[in-house]
Amino acid sequence: MLLRRVARTLQRARLHYGHGTDNARDDAAALVWHALGLPAQPTAARLRRGATPAQLAALHALVARRVGERVPVVYLTHRCWFAGLEMYVDERVLIPRSPLAELIEPGFAPWIDAARVRRIADVGTGSGCIAIACAAAFPRARVDALDIADAALAVARLNIRRHRLARRVRAVKSDHFSALKADAYDIIVSNPPYVGRAELAALPPEYRHEPAAALAAGTDGLDSVRVILRDAARFLRPGGILVVEVGNSEARVRKCFPQLPFTWLEFARGGGGVFLLTREQLVATKRKRKQG
Numbered sequence: 001m002l003l004r005r006v007a008r009t010l011q012r013a014r015l016h017y018g019h020g021t022d023n024a025r026d027d028a029a030a031l032v033w034h035a036l037g038l039p040a041q042p043t044a045a046r047l048r049r050g051a052t053p054a055q056l057a058a059l060h061a062l063v064a065r066r067v068g069e070r071v072p073v074v075y076l077t078h079r080c081w082f083a084g085l086e087m088y089v090d091e092r093v094l095i096p097r098s099p100l101a102e103l104i105e106p107g108f109a110p111w112i113d114a115a116r117v118r119r120i121a122d123v124g125t126g127s128g129c130i131a132i133a134c135a136a137a138f139p140r141a142r143v144d145a146l147d148i149a150d151a152a153l154a155v156a157r158l159n160i161r162r163h164r165l166a167r168r169v170r171a172v173k174s175d176h177f178s179a180l181k182a183d184a185y186d187i188i189v190s191n192p193p194y195v196g197r198a199e200l201a202a203l204p205p206e207y208r209h210e211p212a213a214a215l216a217a218g219t220d221g222l223d224s225v226r227v228i229l230r231d232a233a234r235f236l237r238p239g240g241i242l243v244v245e246v247g248n249s250e251a252r253v254r255k256c257f258p259q260l261p262f263t264w265l266e267f268a269r270g271g272g273g274v275f276l277l278t279r280e281q282l283v284a285t286k287r288k289r290k291q292g
């Protein structure tokens with residue numbers, strides 16, 4: 001059958017998975033569904049109907065790009081899901097895959113009282129996935145979706161429109177917090193770039209299709225994290241929280257900021273390298289450093 005054939009081709013090509021899928025069969029299913037224009041839950045009759053020659057040609061072209069150019073599947077189908085919400089994605093933005101989805105869905109419980117949350121900032125919004133998921137989890141909150149890249153903001157705006165959230169989610173060009181007002185946010189959330197130079201050079205070819213600015217963060221991967229840790233407290237309201245994904249850079253963050261009382265969060269669905277700090281913890285650490 002078609003799906004099995006495509007899966008076998010992908011398997012033989014020894015591709016890298018890690019952009020929303022983790023095996024050849026799921027990649028193959030996404031390509032077959034896309035080329036055949038199948039709905040998420042096709043009926044048995046629809047499946048029996050098979051593929052037209054045009055659909056087979058389209059599938060062949062997609063598989064050729066996945067194998068030959070190592071393009072991640074999501075950049076071929078232009079759709080993925082984050083926190084249960086469909087996102088449009090292309091090579092202007094990172095493919096959404098942050099474990100933060102698992103924290104956002106239940107409204108950052110138990111880390112903040114959801115009833116008090118009025119304003120959220122997503123620093124480095126890319127496709128807008130985190131900002132949009134936050135708006136869904138907090139129906140009374142306003143969300144600022146920040147990015148330095150105009151190209152990423154264009155994709156974020158498209159997703160914001162598709163989810164009919166233009167009244168509550170603003171895509172704003174900002175170098176980290178540069179466009180923000182102080183003392184405004186209950187939650188600052190971020191999945192910033194956090195890949196160091198050596199690590200970046202060693203990544204599989206699939207990652208070269210993602211914008212370099214979404215991954216690269218200086219020699220040790222902490223350029224962006226340093227700015228966030230230095231400035232976030234100024235933009236949080238009392239009782240506010242900062243939640244940041246740093247992925248594999250967790251060990252480096254622990255080592256470089258031994259004075260900060262990070263809470264490292266755990267995820268049932270996998271992934272990690274996400275810390276949480278309260279505004280009060282950030283302020284107290286800064287004060288201690290000044291006194292010392």
Ligand SMILES: C[S@@+](CC[C@H](N)C(=O)[O-])C[C@H]1O[C@@H](n2cnc3c(N)ncnc32)[C@H](O)[C@@H]1O
Nearest residue numbers: 096124125126147148149175176191192193214
């Ligand atoms: C790792 S991607 C995360 C995208 C999205 N939030 C997600 O989780 O899929 C990091 C994003 O930060 C943006 N970025 C990089 N440097 C930035 C800066 N100085 N200020 C704001 N955004 C920045 C990049 O353009 C990119 O969209």
